[in-house]
Amino acid sequence: MKHPFERVRGVRVREGESLSKHTSFRIGGDARYFIYIDSRRALRRILEISRRDRIRYFPIGAGTNVLVADAGYDGAVLKLSGVFKRLRRKESVFWCGSGVLIEHFLREATKAGYGGGEFLAGIPGTLGGAVKGNAGAFGHAIGELVVAVHLMDEHGLELVRAKSEIMFTYRSTDIDHSRIITAVHLRLKKKNRRIIRSKIERNLSIRRVRQPVGYSAGSFFKNPPGRAAGELIDTCGLKGMSVGDAEVSRKHGNYIINRGHARAADVVELAERVRKAVRKQTGVALEEEVRLLS
Ligand SMILES: Cc1cc2nc3c(=O)[nH]c(=O)nc-3n(C[C@H](O)[C@H](O)[C@H](O)COP(=O)(O)OP(=O)(O)OC[C@H]3O[C@@H](n4cnc5c(N)ncnc54)[C@H](O)[C@@H]3O)c2cc1C
Numbered sequence: 001m002k003h004p005f006e007r008v009r010g011v012r013v014r015e016g017e018s019l020s021k022h023t024s025f026r027i028g029g030d031a032r033y034f035i036y037i038d039s040r041r042a043l044r045r046i047l048e049i050s051r052r053d054r055i056r057y058f059p060i061g062a063g064t065n066v067l068v069a070d071a072g073y074d075g076a077v078l079k080l081s082g083v084f085k086r087l088r089r090k091e092s093v094f095w096c097g098s099g100v101l102i103e104h105f106l107r108e109a110t111k112a113g114y115g116g117g118e119f120l121a122g123i124p125g126t127l128g129g130a131v132k133g134n135a136g137a138f139g140h141a142i143g144e145l146v147v148a149v150h151l152m153d154e155h156g157l158e159l160v161r162a163k164s165e166i167m168f169t170y171r172s173t174d175i176d177h178s179r180i181i182t183a184v185h186l187r188l189k190k191k192n193r194r195i196i197r198s199k200i201e202r203n204l205s206i207r208r209v210r211q212p213v214g215y216s217a218g219s220f221f222k223n224p225p226g227r228a229a230g231e232l233i234d235t236c237g238l239k240g241m242s243v244g245d246a247e248v249s250r251k252h253g254n255y256i257i258n259r260g261h262a263r264a265a266d267v268v269e270l271a272e273r274v275r276k277a278v279r280k281q282t283g284v285a286l287e288e289e290v291r292l293l294s
Contacts, residue, residue: 005045009041011035023064024124027258033076033077047153061080061125062125066217080180099128121207128180133173148162149163149175151182212255215262224287233253241273244262
């Protein structure tokens, strides 16, 4: 049977696509539709059809901060490609499609001699995902670089929001889940290339020491005010705790690692046990940083 997006140009639709292939956790069931979208026009059509046919949708970046339910997602997962991967520069402002990877952005900025985003080095994912969750490290977050964000709402209407109109908080923004970030404008500063490169290298080497390897979504919990979630988990003696193939990393307490065949249910159960133990032993309530897609 034909699917409702059949006639849309500038898209590739896969039905029953396994989402485990599209997330760094390598966990999750199938998406009813997985749609690569190459243009704004195509995105608008997809949103219009989704609205008309009451199909839920979820924009995915590189899938490095999501945990997909074992039952998958009964809707359309939207993957921005094509024009959404373009990057250009007007003086110190970089106009980036939301599908541009952080790594690519930093490489291009460094080549052009612009710095200030070095703290992002080593964070996997797209700029769309990073802006949505105000990703950051080493005491900085991407919101500091944002000049403006281009969005498309569920009606296909395009909006531009200046930085002052968006609330950037710790690992969060007030950008509504129904809105798709199509592009971001980021301001950097002219800097010496050698200094930029050495800062990036330093940050990457710190990460190599601290960060566990394996399938994960990075830090599972947000750091509570003034505390590090990883330290709290470590203090409570929870490193190495596991449910099925999901394990609290022995290297970094705030990473849950999929040892190979973990199910989303295992991760959820393990996270719940960690949360309960930390609450009981320290009184601190941990909140998830990873977004659950079900
Ligand atoms: C090894 C590892 C290390 C990490 N280290 C860090 C770190 O140091 N700091 C940090 O902040 N994070 C870190 N992360 C988490 C993750 O990399 C970041 O949150 C990243 O910004 C997510 O980008 P993404 O493209 O993968 O987004 P996804 O995981 O695909 O999506 C995350 C959220 O953003 C939304 N989203 C994605 N694209 C769009 C769009 N175009 N429009 C609207 N919404 C969108 C999704 O719907 C979802 O709600 C790490 C993850 C891993 C695996």
